[in-house]
Amino acid sequence: MRRPVALRLQATVATAVVGVAVAVAMPTPQASAAAGTATGYASQNGGTTGGAGGQTVRATTGTAIHTALCNRASSSTPITIEVSGTINHGNTAKVSGPSCNTAAGVIELKQISNVTIVGVGGGAVFDQLGIHIRDSRNIIVQNVTVRNVKKSGSPTSNGGDAIGMESTVRNIWVDHVTLEASGGEAEGFDGLFDMKDDTQYVTLSYSILRNSGRGGLIGSSESDRSNSFITFDHNLYENIDSRTPLLRGGVAHMYNNHYSGLHESGINSRAGARAKVENNYFRNSKDVLGTFYTNERGTWQVGGNIFDNVTWSAPGNENYPAGPNPTSTTTVGIPYSYRLDGASCVPDIVRQTAGANTGLKVSNGNCTPQSPAPTTPAPTTPAPTTPPPTTTSPPPPSGSNLSLAAGAGADGTSKADGTSYGNVRDGSLGTWWSPSGSTGTISIKWGSATTVSRVVIREPSGTQGSIGSWQLIDNDTGAVLASGSGAGSTSFAATSLKKINFKINSSNGTPKVGEFETYAG
Incomplete structure (x- = not known):
């Protein structure tokens, strides 16, 4: 039997943190399709070609990756999925369809073929x-x-x-x-x-x-x-x-x-x-x-x-x-x-x-790095997503969404089955958080004090009107920063805090929060 061992971590190792993109993006690709050929x-x-010859889509969430797999004509239809941003539990849900077999909390490539x-x-x-x-x-x-x-x-x-x-x-x-x-x-x-x-x-x-x-x-x-x-x-x-x-x-x-x-x-x-x-x-x-x-x-x-x-x-x-x-x-x-x-x-x-x-880059066999031969990718389209919010949803404010910053997180007082706290900061209106009842609190938190002066609450597509009266509360001090009813954008005096609460006091049925966005201005 192998004896257990303890890992000696090197003190100098540091892990970079990459932010999550808010929506499906169209960046200039560092790699377009799979560069090079399998070795x-x-x-x-028979070789390994992945999704060569098929459609190319972009995805910034795990759910979008699963959706791209599930929207293929068959489980063997070639596809290349170009991914950017951070894929995590909060933005990776199970998606169903005849050409896929996925699960939440993991990128599931099950019973499929011809994928990059x-x-x-x-x-x-x-x-x-x-x-x-x-x-x-x-x-x-x-x-x-x-x-x-x-x-x-x-x-x-x-x-x-x-x-x-x-x-x-x-x-x-x-x-x-x-x-x-x-x-x-x-x-x-x-x-x-x-x-x-x-x-x-x-x-x-x-x-x-x-x-x-x-x-x-x-x-x-x-x-x-x-x-x-x-x-x-x-x-x-x-x-x-x-x-x-x-x-x-x-x-x-x-x-x-x-x-x-x-x-x-x-x-x-x-x-x-x-x-x-x-x-x-x-x-x-x-x-x-x-x-x-x-x-x-x-x-x-x-x-x-x-x-x-x-x-x-x-x-x-x-x-x-x-x-x-x-x-x-x-x-x-x-x-x-x-x-x-x-x-x-x-x-x-x-x-x-x-x-x-x-x-x-790869070696040329003589200890010299060389770039891969350029390829001609298939036409790129956004990964399939749920419909965008209606025109009543507020436009994005200027500046960065602090809810997606490095060190940010989410929690709350309760969550209904099938929902997650992290869904309010995954950049997708196809996922959401709901409390276990008709009222509850969802929070955004940071590891260090962060200045916030504006909040945008977005409901999932097609579910507008579920949120009734609410309060925005500085969790550090208990002070009420703002109050109102319904989803939308709210501004208040710039406040430095480590955690901000969106407390829903009444609702029309079960309230749903798709995104809890926070901004410095």
């Missing part, structure tokens, strides 16, 4: 919300960040995996993504990149995986050996306890990856697995290759790797490190062509190319 094992078995999800504009961040691929094939995920997905605590998503694949999955290319956590299993996190239950022909390329107890696994148990043909190239694994990856059965190819700060173990080939490990750079790590935590051993073929300040434990029961002088124990034939960078330049080329928002 490694994702290029086999690519980050554009200022970036796409899936915050505390994972991407789940199940019973699907021909999927591309490119140029996105997925962070802090939990399996325990709050909120939870995707079993704690940043990206998880299971149950008859074929031909997946995940490229130029950043997958990160803020701790290990004890802090509620699981794997960053997991595959199980018959997942095959997958490539993870030019990506960053960091600050996690578990990098990822291939096979959920010693008996789950149906997963195979996985390529890992030009990735950075940094500040990880173990599983970079854990491989049970099957074949995997790891080349030109940079492994730094692996605290317990690295590539764990076990249960009959065969790994080809070549021209990688391992630095400041322990037991970077071998069979660990089991007596069911795997094998490896090694060549051209650099081991820089790598320590090795003594072999023993359930512990079979490949070092200190790793030698091959099998041979692995690779069916696709690829160009190897020299291991000595791997840290530098990976630094310049890996992760989201790096321009989708």
Whole structure:
């Protein structure tokens, strides 16, 4: 049995926070459709093309991503979804339709095919919300960040995996993504990149995986050996306890990856697995290759790797490190062509190319980064959304909506089934908050004092008139800032506060608040 480990987080790591766009946007794309072509094992078995040849839509919420999938003619109609802004629980609802099978609180790619999800504009961040691929094939995920997905605590998503694949999955290319956590299993996190239950022909390329107890696994148990043909190239694994990856059965190819700060173990080939490990750079790590935590051993073929300040434990029961002088124990034939960078330049080329928002640069095979060949995207249209509010809804005020600022949040006194506090700050009038009765309070809050002088309350499309009398209250002092009835825009003396309450005192039935916007002016 594997002993539990505690993740040692680096004190210098800081996570950037990206704001949520209020509506479907049309930014100048950083990437348009999926740039480049699938490499490694994702290029086999007929290849991986994602949504090539289909419609291209834009989305700034998880609900819009689901809606785009559900509005296709069929579950296999090609589509490219260009994503910008922050996707989170507050803006990711279940959407139903004959061409989809989605769920709230996770990006669900289930029983579908021929889909590309690519980050554009200022970036796409899936915050505390994972991407789940199940019973699907021909999927591309490119140029996105997925962070802090939990399996325990709050909120939870995707079993704690940043990206998880299971149950008859074929031909997946995940490229130029950043997958990160803020701790290990004890802090509620699981794997960053997991595959199980018959997942095959997958490539993870030019990506960053960091600050996690578990990098990822291939096979959920010693008996789950149906997963195979996985390529890992030009990735950075940094500040990880173990599983970079854990491989049970099957074949995997790891080349030109940079492994730094692996605290317990690295590539764990076990249960009959065969790994080809070549021209990688391992630095400041322990037991970077071998069979660990089991007596069911795997094998490896090694060549051209650099081991820089790598320590090795003594072999023993359930512990079979490949070092200190790793030698091959099998041979692995690779069916696709690829160009190897020299291991000595791997840290530098990976630094310049890996992760989201790096321009989708790749190596030319001679340790030099190059931009991908330009592509001609399909015509771009906004992602399908609910109808816009009627003309009685107030126009957007000038300035930024502070409810969407970094560090902002929402809570309240109660919420009706199927609604969420976060729905009032997700930029969508297709979701809303309602109290459990006819009255209640919804609040916007910040981590530090924020000056507010104007509030806009928007009701969901088609439901105007549900809100009766109300008060705006400074939660810090209890002072009433304004009062009135119905939704709309309200101004008051500029007030510095950490939390503002919209208290509904009467209603026409069940009140619904679609958006609770706050402004400095």
